[in-house]
Amino acid sequence: MLRDDIKTATVTAMKAGDKDRTATLRLIGAKIKDRDIELRTSSKEVADDDLVTEVLQKMAKQRRESITMYVDGGREELADQERRELAVIDEFLPQMLSEEETKAAIADVKASIGADSIKDMGRVMAELKARHGAVLDMSMASALVKQSY
Missing domain, CATH: 1.10.10 (Arc Repressor Mutant, subunit A)
Structure with missing residues (x-):
């Protein structure tokens, strides 16, 4: 399951001392938990991997939009941070159709x-x-x- 893969990657990143990757993976985990809480009050049923994929797609879209805004605003260092986060998020997304x-x-x-x-x-x-x-x-x-x- 995708959720387990993310948890495993988080532990691996923590043990390796990779602070940026760990922070991004923890952010992903937090967003997934937020979505879980949101669904508790909803009557909508969603398969676990679909839920995680949906969260990841939303996060990736937000990162792409932020990169564009930062580049347009001349804030390349912030755009680079968003690109690093996007690379981690993309690792867990299924391959998109061409x-x-x-x-x-x-x-x-x-x-x-x-x-x-x-x-x-x-x-x-x-x-x-x-x-x-x-x-x-x-x-x-x-x-x-x-x-x-």
Whole structure:
């Protein structure tokens, strides 16, 4: 399980004395615990690895946005810190579909649900998320779906 892999990596980083990696892994663990607490009051059931992947994807997205803002603001040292954190987060994320694989998935979904206009974009995106949610970059998929019409 992904959660166990993160705990093991945290212990390994602590024993190795890698403070940056340990801090990032502890941050990941804290975000996962926050999400667990959030789900206690919710009636929504989520598989454990899906929950961890969802948290990691959100954290990665936040890091990418921060890197862009820091670079634009001339704060390269902060951007470097975010890049290091992103590298650790990416280690635990599943391999994302390439652009070609995403295009193939979009074509498959469009054919299976009979989508033929931009009005069907919501249905196409919902089906893509249901089939490939953990390994699909939804922002790239959204742009490719728009291009396909």
